[in-house]
Amino acid sequence: SFVLTQPPSLSVAQGQTARLTCGARSINSVAVHWYQQKPNQAPVLVLFDDSARPSGVSERFSGYNSRDTATLTISRVEVGDEADYFCQLWDGRSDEGVFGGGTKLTVL
């Protein structure tokens, strides 16, 4: 089964690029999804199937999944991007959802 590892925190200056990682052995064998969660709100899907954006999500959000690390990239970071970000996959063998521990993104 998968154990997803995310750095607890990341600080990025406004206007720069944030790269949030999600690590697991052979993670690229499954699709990875990303959620943004702001305080006292439910998580919101911002990327699915490694790199696809739901309708309404900014083009500044992109992603890729390679070997043992999936990455969510946020370009031209804005103050409004400050949030917790969680990666998630569906483990088809156990038929269970798996979440990473989340990364708190701080915008300086």
Add this chain to the structure above:
Amino acid sequence: QIQLQQSGARLVKPSETLSVTCAISGDSVSTHIAAWNWIRQSPSGGLEWLGKTAFRSKWTHNYAESVRSRITFTADTSRNEFYLQLDSVTPDDTAVYFCARLKGGKFDFWGQGTLVAVS
């Protein structure tokens, strides 16, 4: 637009049963192309998947190992709702409980969350 509306915050005593309702609009609880899930978020912030329920000619369920012995999902097609029941709760079950739709391996719609405190 799909919306999931959850019941309100609860205070539950240890050893008692926790119950949360999720009302669906814009989709059907008995859809064959999605599943309905419960996920919780502890005060420390991590998300934990609790299980899913889906209708595939009959109701099917899959529960997370960590709660499998205490958890039950049910659904009411006439009300278009599904329900979480967690028995024998302890303070470790204190969390915000979310319902969410699972489609294509991702949770694309979420409820607003229900705070459940066990004390």
